[in-house]
Amino acid sequence: MSEPASQPGRHGPPQADALxxxxxxxxxxxxxxxxxxDLVVIGAGPGGLTASREAARLGARVALIERSLIGGAKxxxxxxxxxxxxxxxxxxxxxxxxKSYGAVGxxxxxxxxxxxxxRMRDIQARLSRTDSAPRLREARIxxxxxEARFLSPDQVEVAGDVLHFRKALIVTxxxxxxxxxxxLAESGTPPNETIFDENECPARLLIIGGGPLGCEMAQxxxxxGAHVIIAQSDPMxxxxxxxxxxxxxxxxxxxxxxxxxxxxxxxxxRTKGDEKIAELxxxxxxxxxxxxxxxxxxxxxxxxxxxxxxxxxxxxxxxSGITVDDFLRTSNHRIYAAGDVCLxxxxxxVAEASxxxxxxxxxxxxxxRLSALTIPWCTYTDxxxxxxxxxxxxxRQRAIPVRTITILMHDxxxxxxxxxxxxxxxxxxxxxxxxxxxxxxxxxxxGEMINGLSLxxxxxxxxxxxxxxxxxxxxxxxxxxxxxDVYRRELFMSGPNVITRAWLALSRAAxxxxxxxxxx
Amino acid sequence: MPDEGAQSDDALLDRLQRAxxxxxxxxxxxxxxxxxxxxxxGSPCSIAVTGFALTCYLVGVKRGWxxxxxxxxxxxxxxxFLLSSEQxxxxxxxGYQGFYYHFLDMQTGRRTWQSxxxxxxxxxxxxxxxxxxxxxxxxxxxxxVIRDSGDWLYRRVNWQWARGAATTIRQxxxxxxxxxxxxxxxxxxxxxxxxxxxxxxxxxxxxDSFTEWTSTYQWENIYGHNFLYxxxxxxxxxxxxxxxxxxxxxxxxxxxxCDYFENTxxxxxxxxxxxxxxxxxxxxxxxxxxxxxxxxxPGGIPLVIGGRARNFAGYAARGMPFGPDDGTINPCGxxxxxxxxxxxxxxxxxxFAANYPEALCSxxxxxxxxxxxxxxxNRAWMSDxxxxxxxxxxxxxxxxxxxxxxxQLMRRCPPIQVGLRRAGFTGGWLG
Numbered sequence: 001m002s003e004p005a006s007q008p009g010r011h012g013p014p015q016a017d018a019l020x021x022x023x024x025x026x027x028x029x030x031x032x033x034x035x036x037x038d039l040v041v042i043g044a045g046p047g048g049l050t051a052s053r054e055a056a057r058l059g060a061r062v063a064l065i066e067r068s069l070i071g072g073a074k075x076x077x078x079x080x081x082x083x084x085x086x087x088x089x090x091x092x093x094x095x096x097x098x099k100s101y102g103a104v105g106x107x108x109x110x111x112x113x114x115x116x117x118x119r120m121r122d123i124q125a126r127l128s129r130t131d132s133a134p135r136l137r138e139a140r141i142x143x144x145x146x147e148a149r150f151l152s153p154d155q156v157e158v159a160g161d162v163l164h165f166r167k168a169l170i171v172t173x174x175x176x177x178x179x180x181x182x183x184l185a186e187s188g189t190p191p192n193e194t195i196f197d198e199n200e201c202p203a204r205l206l207i208i209g210g211g212p213l214g215c216e217m218a219q220x221x222x223x224x225g226a227h228v229i230i231a232q233s234d235p236m237x238x239x240x241x242x243x244x245x246x247x248x249x250x251x252x253x254x255x256x257x258x259x260x261x262x263x264x265x266x267x268x269x270r271t272k273g274d275e276k277i278a279e280l281x282x283x284x285x286x287x288x289x290x291x292x293x294x295x296x297x298x299x300x301x302x303x304x305x306x307x308x309x310x311x312x313x314x315x316x317x318x319x320s321g322i323t324v325d326d327f328l329r330t331s332n333h334r335i336y337a338a339g340d341v342c343l344x345x346x347x348x349x350v351a352e353a354s355x356x357x358x359x360x361x362x363x364x365x366x367x368x369r370l371s372a373l374t375i376p377w378c379t380y381t382d383x384x385x386x387x388x389x390x391x392x393x394x395x396r397q398r399a400i401p402v403r404t405i406t407i408l409m410h411d412x413x414x415x416x417x418x419x420x421x422x423x424x425x426x427x428x429x430x431x432x433x434x435x436x437x438x439x440x441x442x443x444x445x446x447g448e449m450i451n452g453l454s455l456x457x458x459x460x461x462x463x464x465x466x467x468x469x470x471x472x473x474x475x476x477x478x479x480x481x482x483x484x485d486v487y488r489r490e491l492f493m494s495g496p497n498v499i500t501r502a503w504l505a506l507s508r509a510a511x512x513x514x515x516x517x518x519x520x
Numbered sequence: 521m522p523d524e525g526a527q528s529d530d531a532l533l534d535r536l537q538r539a540x541x542x543x544x545x546x547x548x549x550x551x552x553x554x555x556x557x558x559x560x561x562g563s564p565c566s567i568a569v570t571g572f573a574l575t576c577y578l579v580g581v582k583r584g585w586x587x588x589x590x591x592x593x594x595x596x597x598x599x600x601f602l603l604s605s606e607q608x609x610x611x612x613x614x615g616y617q618g619f620y621y622h623f624l625d626m627q628t629g630r631r632t633w634q635s636x637x638x639x640x641x642x643x644x645x646x647x648x649x650x651x652x653x654x655x656x657x658x659x660x661x662x663x664x665v666i667r668d669s670g671d672w673l674y675r676r677v678n679w680q681w682a683r684g685a686a687t688t689i690r691q692x693x694x695x696x697x698x699x700x701x702x703x704x705x706x707x708x709x710x711x712x713x714x715x716x717x718x719x720x721x722x723x724x725x726x727x728d729s730f731t732e733w734t735s736t737y738q739w740e741n742i743y744g745h746n747f748l749y750x751x752x753x754x755x756x757x758x759x760x761x762x763x764x765x766x767x768x769x770x771x772x773x774x775x776x777x778c779d780y781f782e783n784t785x786x787x788x789x790x791x792x793x794x795x796x797x798x799x800x801x802x803x804x805x806x807x808x809x810x811x812x813x814x815x816x817x818p819g820g821i822p823l824v825i826g827g828r829a830r831n832f833a834g835y836a837a838r839g840m841p842f843g844p845d846d847g848t849i850n851p852c853g854x855x856x857x858x859x860x861x862x863x864x865x866x867x868x869x870x871x872f873a874a875n876y877p878e879a880l881c882s883x884x885x886x887x888x889x890x891x892x893x894x895x896x897x898n899r900a901w902m903s904d905x906x907x908x909x910x911x912x913x914x915x916x917x918x919x920x921x922x923x924x925x926x927x928q929l930m931r932r933c934p935p936i937q938v939g940l941r942r943a944g945f946t947g948g949w950l951g
Contacts, residue, residue: 099827235702244842251843263701284696396735404740410799
């Protein structure tokens with residue numbers, strides 16, 4: 001559930017009207033609650049939508065509560081918007097780089113930021129149709145707009161109505177943390193999300209905190225022509241990623257012109273005329289940068305405060321969110337939670353997968369464990385970083401012997417023909433076996449490529465079997481097959497080749513014997 | 521330079537080694553024994569280069585390029601400085617807790633460039649100190665003083681303190697902000713730091729810190745070679761300058777049935793293979809032109825060369841195959857591989873000398889060469905002057921290839937023996 005917003009008005013661009021007709025119709029009237037719901041879902045983001053549709057399909061009586069806009073952060077506050085903008089930014093990067101593709105580009109590249117924003121809003125409006133309020137009603141989901149507030153362990157209030165439930169699912173998501181920087185509030189810096197409502201690309205942009213989304217935005221805005229500075233307190237770039245993955249993306253950002261300051265904190269922000277002056281500290285020294293816009297990407301806070309969770313007996317923490325077990329049950333066993341509000345990995349597809357699992361656990365007998373899921377994720381920089389399963393450090397910390405097979409994209413024919421040679425596929429396998437523990441892909445289309453590995457891991461397919469799967473040529477996903485081929489080659493080098501060599505020697509001897517017998 | 525094609529391998533190496541050795545003679549301040557980081561005017565002292573220089577003197581004695589007395593005198597001058605220089609928490613002293621600042625003023629010997637108290641550079645300094653203690657084994661007054669002083673200085677280093685609140689050693693410390701925000705991650709040159717810290721009789725590091733550090737290792741197959749990955753070449757060389765890793769194994773290497781010496785050989789194969797593939801399309805790269813490592817570089821503004829946008833870094837740790845790589849190689853890095861892969865290095869050096877004679881006009885190799893970035897006279901860009909670390913590693917590694925002097929010497933060094941054993945090394949010369 002995104003932050004409470006003022007009631008959507010009809011004074012934006014036409015796409016905004018279409019969007020609001022879908023994700024919060026101004027004339028919407030909440031249904032009248034009757035009896036006890038099998039499931040009340042709080043939050044109509046990706047997790048809530050998945051859960052309520054799943055519950056309705058199972059035949060449950062289901063209510064869905066949203067305090068602001070259907071679609072949550074995925075559709076309204078970052079995910080879809082950034083991906084649309086990233087595509088336009090990538091187009092500009094390719095136009096500038098036309099020569100390297102054997103094409104002739106224009107003498108000068110003129111960027112139309114308003115055109116990029118208009119496309120973004122079109123896409124947002126189009127995608128909002130799938131889960132529009134009328135469609136949810138058609139799917140036999142009782143949709144309530146309003147703030148949800150628990151009254152007791154089995155009652156929740158919304159917009160003056162009291163809903164009784166057998167089970168409830170909290171999928172209220174998170175919101176960006178407000179950085180505690182002296183002067184930030186006074187500087188009049190607007191919230192991060194409003195950057196998607198602005199029609200002018202900032203000439204100079206400071207991004208505080210270099211998380212995945214911060215890096216995506218930095219690269220996109222840089223390609224739109226902004227001078228972008230990332231300042232992050234961590235000494236390592238993209239600290240949660242594998243070092244080589246971070247290195248490749250760091251190279252790409254540097255080439256695009258993003259200025260990255262690691263191990264650097266913003267200690268003060270002040271306003272001078274139209275510009276903001278940020279004071280940065282690095283190893284005891286300070287220096288100032290002047291910018292037009294600031295985005296703080298230091299983390300996200302769970303949306304838990306307004307739910308009155310104490311009345312429901314649901315344990316939570318203001319930093320880590322709602323406490324759940326491996327079945328996604330809260331401390332009140334009638335109530336479940338899923339998605340960003342309770343999980344470490346805050347991605348839309350994680351919210352969807354966990355919400356589906358929680359819904360089935362809540363409504364049906366049998367317990368499905370979250371830990372049984374292996375979920376990939378992706379950072380949509382160019383090249384992208386996608387990961388699934390264990391990192392090497394995690395495997396080694398668990399005393400699992402691990403080795404990595406790496407295929408560089410510059411060895412993949414299709415990557416070379418496409419001029420998309422940056423990156424690699426790394427597959428981590430348990431030593432002495434072909435069991436895939438995890439994988440990292442850095443490539444232009446890493447997010448697409450990781451799905452093949454996700455299928456393999458979740459289906460228990462090892463590298464040996466993967467090596468027998470014929471891949472279309474030329475494709476970039478062939479890199480996965482090439483890694484499997486390395487495994488197979490080594491296997492034949494190490495033992496079984498004794499058998500094959502013996503067999504071939506026997507065949508040759510038999511051939512010679514037959515030839516000799518044929519001689520007159 | 522004479523026609524290197526007509527020279528024997530040993531004569532070629534002798535020339536290159538002697539030229540590199542000459543750096544220690546010209547870059548030293550004879551008053552305090554400190555050795556400059558580079559040959560450029562105003563360069564401060566690097567304590568790591570000073571450590572390399574201490575071992576270079578031994579090579580000089582062995583090769584007859586320096587009298588033993590002169591080497592003793594130089595070593596004593598430095599040790600007296602290290603003993604008498606000020607240690608403390610103040611920002612302008614020479615060291616703290618027995619460690620030394622990365623860069624010192626050549627004249628005063630005090631901290632400069634706001635540098636950090638560098639733990640790994642202190643380890644390289646002490647590798648040099650301990651090599652001198654092992655080499656100067658005569659019963660003369662001066663050589664006794666060298667041994668006693670070196671031992672005292674080594675005992676003073678508080679390796680336990682260098683962990684801060686963590687299990688593993690931090691990268692450094694500054695009086696302005698305390699411990700640097702990062703530790704060591706993945707395989708790197710810190711192995712000698714851990715060995716010396718584990719071998720300390722006074723402040724020994726716990727063995728679990730080595731286990732913790734090696735838990736960040738990554739055993740990886742790249743271009744068909746299985747090896748303990750690290751991108752820049754120097755990581756595969758620096759600790760090896762003093763420690764003979766051939767045939768000895770820690771737990772990690774036992775598990776993967778390899779050793780660190782063989783690992784460096786494989787890393788060289790991968791470097792060479794990368795240069796042959798040359799995915800970045802850089803000029804010059806090939807089987808005889810590699811050495812992607814810490815090096816000086818062209819720097820400056822981005823350029824479009826041959827239709828490709830190129831960014832050039834200045835002095836930086838370059839690596840492959842994941843980068844950063846801007847077409848700069850360090851010929852010293854390539855030459856220092858001779859102890860591991862002479863069959864690759866010697867033909868490559870002859871080819872290098874033929875293609876880039878300007879880089880060998882004084883037999884001493886520069887710290888960076890980039891044929892993609894052309895200089896004003898349309899020659900390959902070349903680093904000005906010389907860098908001490910490059911010259912030091914060239915002297916030591918050629919000597920290890922030619923005679924094994926340093927490896928043999930350090931096998932007898934108690935802190936090395938103890939440190940290796942406590943890190944879990946067994947087999948080979950360790951018994």
